[in-house]
Amino acid sequence: MSIRFDDKVAIVTGAGGGLGREYALELARRGARVVVNDLGGSRDGTGHSDAALKVVKEIEAAGGQAMSNGGNVAEYDQMADMVARAKEKWGGVHILINNAGVLRDKTFAKMDPADFEFVVRVHLLGSAFATKACWETFREQNYGRVLMTASSTGLFGNFGQANYGAAKMGLAGLTKTLQIEGAKNNIRVNTIAPTAGTRMTQDIFPEALFDAFSPEKVAPGALYLVSEDAPSNVILGAGAGVFQASYVTLTPGKLLKGDDLSVEGVAAHWDAIVSREGEIVPQSGGEQPMMIGRILQQG
Template identity: 85%
Template sequence: MTIRFDDKVAIVTGAGGGLGRGYALELARRGAKVVVNDLGASRDGTGHSDAALKVVEEIETAGGVAMSNGGNVAEYDQMVDMVAKAKERWGGVHILINNAGVLRDKSFAKMEPADFEFVVRVHLIGSAFATKACWDTMREQNYGRILMTASSTGLFGNFGQANYGAAKLGLAGLTKTLAIEGAKNNIKCNTIAPVAGTRMTADLFPEAAFEAFAPDKVAPAALFLVSDDAPTNAIVGAGAGVFQSSYVTLTPGKLLTGDDLSVDGVAANWDAITDRHGEIVPQTGAEQSMLIGKALQGG
């Protein structure tokens, strides 16, 4: 079976290069009409370029259908305008890939508060703004596919990227709630944690690794996660042709009573509290309370 996107309208933010460009090209190749959004800024969020126009030209040259958009994801009104223009031209928006991002890496000790705020605003708030701009349309259509871009930094941490990591784990959390809220309207929401050689990672990868970690080796996972038969609430790692699944888990825990219900008791029972035997992957936040209730009943 070949996965197609005929009759679907897709928005890809940050699609002027790297991963976003790869997603846009493959979506168009498989039949989608694509809004190529890119502010065209450098990776620290400054400057402008005509990157989106070049990707649209690539798509059209290959026989696809696309339009460019220079809106800033961190400005909600610009995202609303982007969605309105897509609907005006093509009648709807079915797919949103939130890919736009910036980096301002420094150790937390040296990081200015403004650099923390800016990175969180672009990645986390920007993705929320773009998603909110699409949300009512997707609900009305009873169809939506949304992909958030997290990172191993958000999931597991990385020195010098406190701002980026905070935003990226926030996106995984946003995904989880939107997957629940969107379910009744056939809106599926997933998270991808890509590893790729792009402008964002230019000084992190040795030159030889760029080919191995080419963006087109991430695109298969991204497109699957916005397809008709996509799962929902998945966290998928992707890089160099390797695809992984990541989970937020919860251990059964340990009920403490009497003298053990104390700071000293937590310390004494730490191994039992953190014992992963029987851990679960909750599908909603309510499951934490349910597990506590089970422990209270002696289950």
């Protein structure tokens, strides 16, 4: 089975280098027409460059079709303009990979509130803005594939990355609601948590591992999640050719009544509350009160 994108138009944000560049190149190799979006700044979000245009030239040299876009994901009007230009040139947009991001790492104690806000704006609001700009088109054509980029930092935490982690966990939550709202219009929304050796991680990775975690070893997972037969509501970990699934789960918990319905009762029954025996993977927020209702009926 060969997975192709011949009749699809794809937008990849932050595609001037690293993971985004690899996604754009691979989409083009498989037939997609690609909007290569990149503001071209440094990893802290400052400055500009012609990074997107260079990737477009790579795609065209290989016989593919692409256009560059220097829009800032953190500005909704620029994302709307990007989508309008893609539709004008190619008639639609079918795939969006939200990959653009920045880093401004410091411990929370030393972090400037402006740096917290900026990182959340680029990652979380930027992904929401780009997705919103595509959303009505996806609904009209009854087809859309969206990939959000989370991180192990967002899912599990990491020292010195409070701003980045907050944004990345927010993206996983955004995915879970959008995949519900988009389902009736064949819009599938997923999350990838990549681990790759890129400009963003070059001073974090040991040199010996940098090449082992190259972006092309993440791209197969990303492209599957935006393919025609993609699942929806998946959190996929990817790095060095290893692919993993993460889940948000819910334990059955413990019903407390009488004297046990107290602070002391919660402490006394803590082991039962957090026991993972019988835990579920809810597909929507409504499953939590439904589970509580079943426990009340039983208890």
